[in-house]
Amino acid sequence: MHRSFVSTRVSGLKTGAVALCAALLLALSACGGGSSASTDSGTGGAGTGTSSALPSQCTGSCNAATPVPPTVSSTGGEGNVTLYSTGPSNGGACGYGSTSIQSYAAIHANVAPGDGQGPWQHGKVCGQCAEVTVLTSQGLKTTTVRIVDKCPDGNCGIDLGGTAPSAVMADGFGRYAGQWRFVACGGHPGVSDGAPTLNVKDGSNPWWSRVRVHNPATGVASIDYQDTGSSAHGSFAFDTTNVENAYEVPVGAVLQSSAAKFLITVNYVDGAKATVQLSPAQLGAASASYPLH
Secondary structure: OOOOOOOOOOOOOOOOOOOOOOOOOOOOOOEEOOOOOOOOOOOOOOOOOOOOOOOOEEOOOOOEOOOOOOEEOOOEEEEEEEEEEOOOOEOOOOOOOEOOOOEEEEEOOOOOOOOOOOOOHHHOOOOOEEEEEEEEOOEEEEEEEEEEEEOOOOOOOEEEEEOHHHHHOOOOOOEEEEEEEEEOOOOOOOOOOOOOEEEEOOOOEOOEOEEEEEOOOOOEEEEEEEEOOOOOEEEEEEOOOOOOOOEEOOHHHHHOOOOOOEEEEEEEOOOOEEEEEEOHHHHOOOOOEEEOO
């Protein structure tokens, strides 16, 4: 079920590393020029702020923006900003389950309905944070959220949840014109409910296992493994067919290996890394969670 404006949604990001098309401008017929921007949070990631293609102020019914398809850019996107929920993150297609994340969002999977050209990309964008700027009668309002879910079709660009809607929707809950850029999660309150961990999916076993990263520092680019007792190494393939936001643990090379331990390296989209050493049995242990360092 989806909450857009006043209804509830529990639905089940390639991320900033994805090379997307050049930034496009939206025609915002209800908006005009005017005041300076205001923010409710600092910026994150590279740079010192959002380079906005939006007017500085909206006139008219700012929370009833014209529905438009979202667009994508090399750093984020632009389109409608809507309401997901006002409670903590609970469920979602990223597979994080019930969490205490207070500032979060769902992001569009498509540009045109069903085309798969949005940033979702089978959940590869899960865990990435985004700085969202919204056009209001009080100027530009900004907040930062973590991606935990995907939008349905229907002109959904980014769907805000938790504390994020009230932080930026100065004219009441509704549909706003806005834009977003992908940023690192550090320094933004409410986007995490703990330290980064490598989690093994429920249902995993010594012959089939999928893992995902909870509370990543930013978007996950890839996950590598290295046998600590030999030169054997490789990467976990991202699952694009069976499970969203999941990396496949190789059966023969890892799960059924005689290796004592593997060094697992999570590579983030900004070049940072996090690691943990695990045995084959640990990588096949359903619902297990391991701290990343």
